[in-house]
Amino acid sequence: MDKEFYNEDFNADPDANVIVDFKVIVPKGNLNRVYHEIPAESSVGTWQRVAAMTDDILRKLSAKTFQVEKLSDTEAKLKVAYPLELFEANNIPQMLSLFAGNVYGMNSLEYLRVNDVHIPNELINTFPGPAHGPKGIYDIIGIDQGPILGTIVKPKLGSPPDVHAKTTYDAWRGVDGTSGITWVKDDEPQTDQDFCRFEDRIGRVLEYADQIKSETGRQVIYAANITGSISTMMKRADYVVDQGGKCLMIDVVTTGFSAVQHIREQDYGLPIHAHRAMHGALTRHHDHGIHMKVLALMYRLAGVDGIHTGTIFGKMGYGKIEEDKEEVLSSNKKLMGDLGNMKQVIPIASGGVGVRNIGKIIDALAPHVVITAGGGIHGHPDGSAAGATAMNQAKDAALQGVIEDDALLQWAKDNEAVELVKALTNQS
Amino acid sequence: MDKEFYNEDFNADPDANVIVDFKVIVPKGNLNRVYHEIPAESSVGTWQRVAAMTDDILRKLSAKTFQVEKLSDTEAKLKVAYPLELFEANNIPQMLSLFAGNVYGMNSLEYLRVNDVHIPNELINTFPGPAHGPKGIYDIIGIDQGPILGTIVKPKLGSPPDVHAKTTYDAWRGVDGTSGITWVKDDEPQTDQDFCRFEDRIGRVLEYADQIKSETGRQVIYAANITGSISTMMKRADYVVDQGGKCLMIDVVTTGFSAVQHIREQDYGLPIHAHRAMHGALTRHHDHGIHMKVLALMYRLAGVDGIHTGTIFGKMGYGKIEEDKEEVLSSNKKLMGDLGNMKQVIPIASGGVGVRNIGKIIDALAPHVVITAGGGIHGHPDGSAAGATAMNQAKDAALQGVIEDDALLQWAKDNEAVELVKALTNQS
Numbered sequence: 001m002d003k004e005f006y007n008e009d010f011n012a013d014p015d016a017n018v019i020v021d022f023k024v025i026v027p028k029g030n031l032n033r034v035y036h037e038i039p040a041e042s043s044v045g046t047w048q049r050v051a052a053m054t055d056d057i058l059r060k061l062s063a064k065t066f067q068v069e070k071l072s073d074t075e076a077k078l079k080v081a082y083p084l085e086l087f088e089a090n091n092i093p094q095m096l097s098l099f100a101g102n103v104y105g106m107n108s109l110e111y112l113r114v115n116d117v118h119i120p121n122e123l124i125n126t127f128p129g130p131a132h133g134p135k136g137i138y139d140i141i142g143i144d145q146g147p148i149l150g151t152i153v154k155p156k157l158g159s160p161p162d163v164h165a166k167t168t169y170d171a172w173r174g175v176d177g178t179s180g181i182t183w184v185k186d187d188e189p190q191t192d193q194d195f196c197r198f199e200d201r202i203g204r205v206l207e208y209a210d211q212i213k214s215e216t217g218r219q220v221i222y223a224a225n226i227t228g229s230i231s232t233m234m235k236r237a238d239y240v241v242d243q244g245g246k247c248l249m250i251d252v253v254t255t256g257f258s259a260v261q262h263i264r265e266q267d268y269g270l271p272i273h274a275h276r277a278m279h280g281a282l283t284r285h286h287d288h289g290i291h292m293k294v295l296a297l298m299y300r301l302a303g304v305d306g307i308h309t310g311t312i313f314g315k316m317g318y319g320k321i322e323e324d325k326e327e328v329l330s331s332n333k334k335l336m337g338d339l340g341n342m343k344q345v346i347p348i349a350s351g352g353v354g355v356r357n358i359g360k361i362i363d364a365l366a367p368h369v370v371i372t373a374g375g376g377i378h379g380h381p382d383g384s385a386a387g388a389t390a391m392n393q394a395k396d397a398a399l400q401g402v403i404e405d406d407a408l409l410q411w412a413k414d415n416e417a418v419e420l421v422k423a424l425t426n427q428s
Numbered sequence: 429m430d431k432e433f434y435n436e437d438f439n440a441d442p443d444a445n446v447i448v449d450f451k452v453i454v455p456k457g458n459l460n461r462v463y464h465e466i467p468a469e470s471s472v473g474t475w476q477r478v479a480a481m482t483d484d485i486l487r488k489l490s491a492k493t494f495q496v497e498k499l500s501d502t503e504a505k506l507k508v509a510y511p512l513e514l515f516e517a518n519n520i521p522q523m524l525s526l527f528a529g530n531v532y533g534m535n536s537l538e539y540l541r542v543n544d545v546h547i548p549n550e551l552i553n554t555f556p557g558p559a560h561g562p563k564g565i566y567d568i569i570g571i572d573q574g575p576i577l578g579t580i581v582k583p584k585l586g587s588p589p590d591v592h593a594k595t596t597y598d599a600w601r602g603v604d605g606t607s608g609i610t611w612v613k614d615d616e617p618q619t620d621q622d623f624c625r626f627e628d629r630i631g632r633v634l635e636y637a638d639q640i641k642s643e644t645g646r647q648v649i650y651a652a653n654i655t656g657s658i659s660t661m662m663k664r665a666d667y668v669v670d671q672g673g674k675c676l677m678i679d680v681v682t683t684g685f686s687a688v689q690h691i692r693e694q695d696y697g698l699p700i701h702a703h704r705a706m707h708g709a710l711t712r713h714h715d716h717g718i719h720m721k722v723l724a725l726m727y728r729l730a731g732v733d734g735i736h737t738g739t740i741f742g743k744m745g746y747g748k749i750e751e752d753k754e755e756v757l758s759s760n761k762k763l764m765g766d767l768g769n770m771k772q773v774i775p776i777a778s779g780g781v782g783v784r785n786i787g788k789i790i791d792a793l794a795p796h797v798v799i800t801a802g803g804g805i806h807g808h809p810d811g812s813a814a815g816a817t818a819m820n821q822a823k824d825a826a827l828q829g830v831i832e833d834d835a836l837l838q839w840a841k842d843n844e845a846v847e848l849v850k851a852l853t854n855q856s
Binding site: 043057096102104157233262277284351375379383 | 470472477480481488513515516521522524531532533582616617622623656683687703706712715806807812
């Protein structure tokens with residue numbers, strides 16, 4: 001094989017190439033082969049030389065492995081450069097079909113992981129990106145910055161609209177109208193089932209949002225899950241706009257990139273809250289699939305304003321996964337770092353959040369983050385309003401640097417944060 | 429823990445429950461725990477009991493693990509029943525967000541695989557399904573049944589529209605106008621790049637399709653890759669319709685379920701050819717992700733008319749993966765088996781197809797299959813027309829029961845199939 005597809009002397013210009021970091025695991029003896037085959041399969045190659053292939057095509061459009069870090073006889077990390085000319089402007093599916101498409105099925109590989117991607121600004125700036133971003137969201141709420149607390153109504157499915165809406169109101173309100181949380185979201189499989197119709201639920205919820213505003217002047221947010229077919233999503237978005245809602249939620253993995261971008265393009269004037277249900281099928285196995293930070297980047301291009309990237313305490317809150325911290329922080333960097341003309345995306349931390357760990361999450365992820373707690377709020381011995389107040393108290397403590405359990409309880413006692421004291425002494 | 433979420437005595441009515449087959453791999457000691465947690469997390473559970481949870485919700489809406497096959501201390505296969513009430517009609521993203529969503533991130537698991545799903549007809553029949561199916565496709569071509577041969581123009585990217593279109597024409601035509609193949613498709617990352625604009629390419633190609641029809645009376649098919657944002661896809665579909673095209677191709681994984689269903693709902697009158705680029709990120713690791721047959725079922729519900737499911741010889745044709753045969757056959761069963769009121773979906777076999785293995789593919793997958801060869805046609809020593817004729821000759825041999833290499837060469841000589849002789853004696 002020659003140097004068409006593998007050349008460590010190739011100087012990959014980052015302004016003219018999309019650069020993808022792969023990790024490969026291969027059957028013994030295949031390493032050198034896949035250095036050629038991955039760029040060939042994902043650019044201009046075929047498994048047999050054909051008449052229409054020209055030197056010109058090879059020179060201009062070949063992707064190239066230009067850096068190899070061999071980890072063992074069967075594992076390596078590769079950097080592959082894809083000339084910009086291979087990509088269509090403003091087309092996320094095409095980009096993924098190119099560098100993260102058929103390569104996953106190559107027989108010469110056992111497993112393939114896409115760990116990172118660099119995209120030149122020339123291509124970045126063809127995508128819409130977020131319409132609002134963190135700043136737009138802070139403007140809606142009427143604050144300058146800082147962590148935004150939120151909740152998911154629990155149980156995640158089953159409550160009728162009235163109960164669901166009243167629970168939402170309690171969490172917004174807290175015990176006194178001003179000490180509650182700001183952001184409430186539907187759960188990811190909650191759309192429009194018989195037990196809780198979309199319009200009944202959202203209509204009731206948004207009446208309560210108006211009530212909060214007239215009672216306390218606070219603008220609260222409800223992220224209404226519009227997930228469905230395109231026509232369904234548009235109908236639901238129209239309803240949310242009509243009812244004065246302030247946020248649309250989409251299950252971005254299961255609906256897909258084209259759907260997300262379509263909702264972005266409609267310019268409803270509302271931020272898009274991206275739930276990532278099913279991402280773990282792609283991201284969790286560290287030898288295969290795609291790193292969460294790559295998905296985070298793609299959803300930023302597509303135009304979401306906030307997306308779940310984890311809490312640093314493991315995705316579901318049943319325990320800790322240490323490596324998650326790197327995953328969360330690197331994903332958030334993709335959301336908040338400089339990226340062409342794109343606005344930023346606010347990270348959303350969710351899953352197992354409680355009064356005992358919210359300080360650590362704020363410490364790691366603030367200032368710009370939405371943190372949502374479900375059971376950690378609604379499981380308070382005195383109910384959702386007290387749970388929301390307690391969570392807010394824990395946030396205040398964290399912003400004053402009080403994070404560890406013992407200090408937090410002492411802080412709560414000293415500051416007469418009775419809801420937090422009760423949460424800390426009653427919750428397991 | 430009680431029997432709310434795990435009960436082996438539970439009688440899961442297949443008419444009233446979606447039933448999902450999971451394989452779990454867990455850290456030692458967690459097996460029993462995940463029998464409860466998987467159905468809890470993917471139905472009405474939360475990690476902490478909350479006030480709004482009622483016995484009524486638990487009774488009506490709890491998902492339940494009702495069958496366990498323990499494989500070791502850390503591995504098991506589970507069957508979990510999800511009451512129909514949890515699902516919204518005609519909403520694939522919601523269905524996946526429910527049973528294949530957050531569960532992939534649970535900390536109590538190491539890996540999770542969705543291996544199969546049963547959906548009751550009551551839910552199946554809320555989806556559109558294919559508008560055409562194999563019968564509709566055969567009607568367009570004007571044949572009754574049988575394997576349909578096709579090709580992908582190679583190189584996969586880089587040829588200008590004229591070269592691309594002429595290669596397509598050669599493959600349709602064969603050496604004599606009637607011995608070519610029927611179906612030509614864009615490659616999955618080929619959309620609308622500078623080197624080959626969509627309208628230039630498709631316009632030229634469809635002129636040649638008209639020419640074939642006027643020369644020989646044959647109706648040939650070009651699957652035009654409309655992959656992109658929703659507005660882009662609709663614009664491209666309109667163009668294909670205007671130009672008299674007969675098929676739309678979509679990269680169904682990278683665009684996503686909502687996009688696929690949206691194109692189906694537009695009723696363009698053309699079958700949808702589904703390319704599955706990136707599926708391997710979800711399907712390939714047998715310990716994690718989702719089985720191809722589950723995706724095949726979902727895309728049938730969404731309304732594709734044909735979808736790639738593999739060749740039985742490994743996904744890329746660089747060798748063999750034995751287990752692929754089960755994967756391909758079980759996926760094809762989801763496409764072609766009875767399913768409520770749904771039409772069937774024709775399987776498409778692609779990747780490394782050549783004259784030496786097409787007989788084995790026909791033997792395994794016929795009668796209803798589209799088989800596309802790229803390098804296997806365009807790599808013929810005498811070019812694409814001869815390659816197409818040779819492939820068709822190999823098909824004829826296979827339909828007469830001649831499949832093995834030696835017998836095939838003898839058959840080619842006996843039948844004066846000179847293009848096939850040349851392909852067999854010159855190709856590696």
